[in-house]
Amino acid sequence: MDNKVYNVLVLCTGNSARSIMGEGLINVMGKGRFKAYSAGSHPGGVVNPFAIEQLKTIGYPTETLRSKSWDEFSTPDAPVMDFVFTVCDKAAGETCPIWPGHPLTAHWGFEDPAAVQGSDEEKRRAFQTIFRQIMCRVRAFVNLPLDKLDEAATRQEIIAIGKTQVLPLPEECERGELDVISK
Structure with a gap:
């Protein structure tokens, strides 16, 4: 059994929603096997309250969350990263810094729930949907047998996870995935 704790950086442009939710989900679902961080290429300086709301549903501490630069x-x-995931198309297209340790990278694109216009309830539904989509990919990632995969196989797996269809939500993510997290 591999006792290594893997460092993961989740990137977005503004570091206010998707990357923040990814950080929390990896930290909770990874059950100590992963230490996730998030950052943005052009951080907005504020974490979206709907992202905070979603993270609270899984018991993730939100008091110290902040929008920060990559x-x-x-x-x-800085902590040496093992993995770097971009979760928005704009950040994926930008020139990233050179990361110490040369982590494995993949793009896991998601729609921006912060761009949704409408009532608070419409925005909340958008955040819930994207949160569950991120959760599905994180579940696949944290369940990879990293101690049994070589670097090339791991790279293939994380790239494949980013290519999995997220709409409609896979059945297992639609039914009670939050219950699995809380156990």
């Missing part, structure tokens, strides 16, 4: 993770004293 530059914080490219310095010599």
